[in-house]
Amino acid sequence: KYIDEYSVDKTTGLKNKTVTTQTELNLEKISEDEALDGYYLIVTSETQLSLSEVISKYRGLWRIEESFRITKTDLKGRPVFVRTREHIEAHFLTCFISLTMLRMLELRLKHQYSGRKIIDGLNSAMATELSKDIYSLNKRESVVDELDKILGIKFDSRYVRIEDLNRYHSKILKSMYTTP
Known part of the structure; x- marks a missing residue:
């Protein structure tokens, strides 16, 4: 990202595509990124949402990611050792119902315990x-x-x-x- 590679003609010192490759740091790119150090940038295609709505949606993503992790590991959502479409769908329906019940218990316990606990x-x-x-x-x-x-x-x-x-x-x- 910060390294530019180009060829240089040894006799003229000019950039050339057919001669030895040189490497140099792109200090301009480094400077641009350093100016944003410590900040999160959120890029979205949702132009109709307000800034606070975009931030709120972004902050909610961790719950989705956590749900996938719980489904895969704690609820044994993967690997699936079933072959037919109906059995696969039934397996994931069972995992989804389990995740839903787990979330309901978390709410009833006022998030005092993690899903794993x-x-x-x-x-x-x-x-x-x-x-x-x-x-x-x-x-x-x-x-x-x-x-x-x-x-x-x-x-x-x-x-x-x-x-x-x-x-x-x-x-x-x-x-x-x-x-x-």
């Missing part, structure tokens, strides 16, 4: 079947305790019946579709 916390909330109707609840992360408070469930008992787990499940699903 919510996923890790939910993965830590395990129940082990002891008998046909009784489960033992295993250790879990603090994010699950916060979800307990927000969703109004009691998931902090050591043992729980299957009916209670089913009731918690229904309560969680209902609360996901109501405003906090």
Whole structure:
């Protein structure tokens, strides 16, 4: 970007396309860029938007980029080991629904936890079947305790019946579709 290459005739010192190549720094380009050091430049084709609208849209891009990252890594959006179009679409629909639910949980938790921490916390909330109707609840992360408070469930008992787990499940699903 800052280096110009050209050929010079050794006898005349003039630029020539057929002789040895010389390299020199383009100090003018360096100066132009230095004048803008520390500033962000946003180039847009959206001429109808105000400056504040353009900046607002730009600032929102990180959420989109983060969503792609979460979908690819945390929700296992890639690599996809399915072949048919229907299976691929179903896989990505599942990832999209998971991302939507994750974003809803982030909102309910008032962005106190990152998406990764919510996923890790939910993965830590395990129940082990002891008998046909009784489960033992295993250790879990603090994010699950916060979800307990927000969703109004009691998931902090050591043992729980299957009916209670089913009731918690229904309560969680209902609360996901109501405003906090």
